[in-house]
Amino acid sequence: MSLLLTNIGELTTHTAEHGTLHDAAVVIEDGRIAWIGPADRAPAADTRDDLDGRAVLPGWVDSHTHLVSMGDRAEEFIDRMAGRPYEAGGIMRTVEATRAATDDDLRARARWLRAEAYRGGTTTIEAKTGYGLDVVTEQRLARISAEHAEVVTYLGAHVVPAGVDRRAYIDLVTGPMLAAVAPHATYIDVFCEQGAFDVEESREILEAGRAAGLGVKLHGNQLGESGGVQLAVEMGATSVDHCNHLSPTDIDALAGSETVATLLPACDLSTREPFPPARELVDAGVTIAIASNCNPGSSFTTSMGFCVATAVLQQRLTFEEALWAATVGGATALGLDGSAGRISDGRRADLQALDAPSAKHLAYRPGVPLTHKVWSSGNPV
DSSP, X not given: OEEEEEEEEEEEOOOTTTOEEEEEEEEEETTEEEEEEEGGGOOOOSEEEEOTTOEEEEOEEEOOBOOSOOOOOXXXXXHHHTTOOOOGGGHHHHHHHHHHSOHHHHHHHHHHHHHHHHHTTEEEEEEEOOSOOSHHXXXXXHHHHXXXXXXXXXXXXXXXXXXXXXXXXXXXXXXXXXXXXXXXXXXXXXXXXXXXXXXXXXXXXXHXXXXXXXXXXXXXXXXXXXXXXXXXXXXXXXXXXXXXXXXXXXXXXXXXXXXXXXEOHHHHHHHTOOOOOHHHHHHHTOOEEEOOOBBXXXXXXXXXXXXXXXXXHHSOOOHHXXXXXXXXXXXXXXXXXXXXXXXXXXXXXXXXXXXXXXXXXXXXXXXXOOEEEEEETTEEO
């Protein structure tokens, strides 16, 4: 079956061949893009959807979430807004709630958040473990994440659980826990930060994951200059996420590497951490991504549109840079640039249409629910 999307007011493709088109059309066949071009030259299709001048763009690629978790930390958020500083210790409250949940509870929560993300235009999503911190729960989280996300990341090294010997926990993360989770995961991640894991511990954990066949990611430089960015570059990590506190040396190192710097604007608002130097990163030639960091503690949102608007309004990115970072940048941060983040011939048909004539309205009208329709592999969702 084929579908013609026609009368598109503005079509953002993120490709050199097509760029941004006006008065455009797209043909989808068997879940993939079959044709792109002017609406008045579009071939016939089995069905037709007239978009009445609306903007169409790639579906969001949310490359950093903690989709499968439980609990509500709204009171902690309110305390933070009243001046209490963000600390990594709140993670254990989510761990306790997650461990106590049944598989059905976890699936219901993941379905709810994934459906919410779809409604906001997200068609590709990554999900991290990290709220189990024991072998059984981490394996459960990885298995259930694989049911609801395109990419699963093992984050057993989130924090050391209270009352657990530090050395013994690292041995667990790099041994039995890794063996249990690796069959369900694509990447390994570590929270390289004061109060979590230092550089040498992080290196040991990531090397174990790499030896098990996993790609490397890091949480780095969120709360200070932790050394996480330098470690990410040294290890050739696919991405290093947060990047709030960067020295000129960190920026230069990223610019000379293929590691993606993933920015998490909603998290920065919620934790009141300084925003990363996004403008400086882009000007230096660093590849950036924008993601939601959806989790119950520091960023309980799935709205990539909100993250894009925040990056434009608060981080001095142009709209085009932010849009690219939330689509192509996110795909690059997941190793999926060949399949997600762009609208081009032969690619999976992951698109969103807005109730607006231009994608720029996502930043121009922040907070307004502009999503009109979403297609995942050519199917409306």
